[in-house]
Every structure is written in C-alpha cells, then in structure tokens.
Amino acid sequence: MIWRLTLKDLKENYISSLLLLGVIAALSVYLSISRRLTQPEVAMMAFIIAGLGGALAIFYSIYRGFSCLKREKDRNTLEFLMSLPTDGLEVVSAKFFAFFIEMVFFGLILFAISHFPVCKGIAQKVLSSQELGELSMLLLYIILGIVLVSLLLFLVFQLFEILNLSIKPKGFLWHVVLFIVYIYFTVKFFALLKSFFEFLPVKTYEIVIFNEVAKLSIDYQGLAAGVLVSLIYVSLSILIYNKKVEV
Amino acid sequence: MSPTIEVANLYKKYGKIVALANVSLSIKEGQLVGLCGPNGSGKSTFLRILTGIVKPTRGYINILGDRPSKANRKAVAYVSENDVFYKWMRVEDHLKFIAGFYEDFNIQKAFELVKAEGIDPKLKVGELSRGNRQRLKVISAVSRSPRILLLDEPFSGIDMVSRERIMLMVRDFLFEGGRTAIISTHFVEGLEGILERVVFFKEGNVVLDEICEELRIKYEKSVKSIYFEIFGGEK
Numbered sequence: 001m002i003w004r005l006t007l008k009d010l011k012e013n014y015i016s017s018l019l020l021l022g023v024i025a026a027l028s029v030y031l032s033i034s035r036r037l038t039q040p041e042v043a044m045m046a047f048i049i050a051g052l053g054g055a056l057a058i059f060y061s062i063y064r065g066f067s068c069l070k071r072e073k074d075r076n077t078l079e080f081l082m083s084l085p086t087d088g089l090e091v092v093s094a095k096f097f098a099f100f101i102e103m104v105f106f107g108l109i110l111f112a113i114s115h116f117p118v119c120k121g122i123a124q125k126v127l128s129s130q131e132l133g134e135l136s137m138l139l140l141y142i143i144l145g146i147v148l149v150s151l152l153l154f155l156v157f158q159l160f161e162i163l164n165l166s167i168k169p170k171g172f173l174w175h176v177v178l179f180i181v182y183i184y185f186t187v188k189f190f191a192l193l194k195s196f197f198e199f200l201p202v203k204t205y206e207i208v209i210f211n212e213v214a215k216l217s218i219d220y221q222g223l224a225a226g227v228l229v230s231l232i233y234v235s236l237s238i239l240i241y242n243k244k245v246e247v
Numbered sequence: 248m249s250p251t252i253e254v255a256n257l258y259k260k261y262g263k264i265v266a267l268a269n270v271s272l273s274i275k276e277g278q279l280v281g282l283c284g285p286n287g288s289g290k291s292t293f294l295r296i297l298t299g300i301v302k303p304t305r306g307y308i309n310i311l312g313d314r315p316s317k318a319n320r321k322a323v324a325y326v327s328e329n330d331v332f333y334k335w336m337r338v339e340d341h342l343k344f345i346a347g348f349y350e351d352f353n354i355q356k357a358f359e360l361v362k363a364e365g366i367d368p369k370l371k372v373g374e375l376s377r378g379n380r381q382r383l384k385v386i387s388a389v390s391r392s393p394r395i396l397l398l399d400e401p402f403s404g405i406d407m408v409s410r411e412r413i414m415l416m417v418r419d420f421l422f423e424g425g426r427t428a429i430i431s432t433h434f435v436e437g438l439e440g441i442l443e444r445v446v447f448f449k450e451g452n453v454v455l456d457e458i459c460e461e462l463r464i465k466y467e468k469s470v471k472s473i474y475f476e477i478f479g480g481e482k
Binding site for chain 2: 004075076077083244
C-alpha cells in the first residue's frame, strides 16, 4: 500500500521536481558561461552550483512539507485517502518516501552538474585535474548535507501541516502564532537533543583544492540530533494523523 | 442476529456547532436505508463517522462487530458527496489505483461498467462531466464486494439519466444478498420505491425512523409528503 501511495505522490510531483532541476540546470549553464568569461575558477563554480542547489532544495522541501496534506485537503482527496483502507503510517511514510526519492535523485543530478560543469572548457579542466578526488569528496559531503537537511525540513513542516489539520486554527493570525511557537520549540528541542550527543565529535577537515585550502566540518552531534528529531517527528505525524486528523 | 451497524448516543461537535446530538440507530443486514433531511442536518457527518474519516466527540459505534478502522474499511464502500478525485489521473489509472487497496476489487467488472456507462477510460478524470464523475464514484464502490455501501448525496447536481443509472447500479449491488446500503439524499421522491427504511435528520437529531411501507400505511401518505410536512417544504 505504501508503495502505491508513494508512486502516486511521485507522479503527482514530477512536474515541480523537474522544474527544480530545470532551474538548477539553467542557472548552472548561465553561471558556467559567465564565470568562464570573467573568472574561470572551476572549484568555486562547482561550489556555487552546489550552494545554489542547496538553497533551492531547502525552499522546495519547505514548500513540499507545508503542502503535503494541505493540497490533499483543499481538493478533497484527503477524504478519498482516508476512506481507503490506509492509515497514518502509510500516508505519512508514502509522502516521506516520495520526497526522499526525489531528493536522492536531485542530489545525484546536482552532484553531476556541479562536478562536471556544463561549459566544455571547464569540464575538461576538472577532468584533467589531479585534485579531482578531493573536490569530488567535498562536493559529495556538501550535497549529502543538503539532502539530509531537506529531509529534516520536510518532516518538520509535514508535522506542522498535520498539527494544523488537527488543531484547525481559525484565521491567518492564529496560523502565524502557531507557526512561530512551533518553530521556536523545534529549534529548542533540536538544541536539547544535540546537547545529549556532546560526546560525539565535530570534525573539521582541511582539503587543498586548486592550491587553496577549503574547510569542511562534519557535525556528528547535529547529525545525531537531526536523525532523532526526524524519527520523533515522523512518529508524532503518524500518531496525530491517526488520532486527530479528519476532513 | 446482531445488527450490521449500531450506534448509540453519537455526538459530534465542530467548534460550537453540534452536528450530531446523541443519535442512536441500529441497521440490520440487507437493509436499504435512506437518510433524509435538509442541508446541515447531520447526514453527511453521520456517514463520515461510520467510514471513520471523522471522529465522533463521543458515542458508541459498531460496524460489523468493530469500531470504524482501517481493517473494516475493507468491508465498507463510501461514496462521498465531494469531488474526491485526483483529476490528473486517467479513468483507468483511477480504477487501477483503487484496485490496489482492495483484494475484492473486480477490475474487469469496473471496466465493463465504465464502458456500459459510456465513459472513456483513457480520459482524465478532470475531463469528465459531473454526472460521469458521480457515476465513476459509484462504479468504484460497486466493483467490489463490500458488505456495506454508504452513499452521500449521490444524486446531487446531476442529470436525470445519470441519476437513473446510479439507482440501477445501487439496485444491482443490493440484489446480491447480505449487503446493506445507506443513502443520504434530498431526492426522496425518486428513491421512495426502492428504500426499505427512512431516517429523517433534523438539526443533528433523528426525528423519524420508520420502515417505508409502515409509514405509508400509518399516515396514508407518501414518504415525500411526510418529508415536506416535517421540513416545511410544501403546503
């Protein structure tokens, strides 16, 4: 059942996903060409594309989290879903899996674009570089980080949407108040969980790329807290969906 | 024999509005029950509670020996009054999508019914007329073998032909024994001939619950006339 719902969600969102990739691809082409004319720095270009992709992915994950059930409710299909022999576990998990697949796909494309800039000359320079390995690793970490942050944001906003459907605040002001309170507690909760993982390291790596030193930090405390927040928020989403959400 | 559906003191409140005020009903297997009443009288809320998509504020519900749940939704088919479609899906995709959720969904029967109703399975659901979308909803429900069929305003806003076709599908569905159907409707006159029992809802309360035949004998009037007397539609 979960996979049927996941497939349905993927089919439903493929246009917005393709649009996101299209924007990244178009901006990458533009940046590649413009930077090549002004400052042909390959590594910088690759990071700009990754950063740009990251920013868009974050906006996209917020939009998807916010609209995951709202869209279903607005067009009455939530009623249809709830009348099927499904439950919160299936509906919430399917939405997450669909987004997860999209993000993994997006991450792979982003890696491919940023690693092999479309501008022919720059691509050749990257390919012939001896430092390609380190650059690849750094980009891979960055894009992995983007995917993980996007998934976390999606879950955080999905729970907010489910809370909204169960509490049904009346009026825009109450929505805003609920949102501020929710985000405040989420940040505090994340910080609290992060403090439990103080024994984990925050490792900083220095990588030399094109004669410049790049620093990369991997925050294992944040990673552990993020995973825990995700698990708790998914569980809460399923629980609230089953107990409180109605049409 | 225990009833197929039994509710007692069912109460539902939306904010300050009482949608259902202590409704108690018991429906036996094989009955075709009509829920009648004006807009906002609680009919839809009642059906939605039976399906499990709305939770009651309080009260007892028993459907086929259990509370409304994912498990017993397999034995219940619900046709909503709303346009509950993914309009980007083709008719055939819609039927296949539903078929994936029910072991007893007869996809062949569904396609035969779609063809018989003159609906092109290649069309997107959003491209169908309102009447055809309504028929598709009923086809999706009767292509299974549910023990309970719940229809919420299946005749609203559609032409006479669609209305007649839907009534025929419901009749065929009930022809196979052991099935129970509840239809919420304003269309009392058209259904009077096939309904076995009527329940009138007014402001969240059941104001009349009778077997149609007994009602007609008792008052020497049609169900439609009694409906208008209670709800003040005709002088």
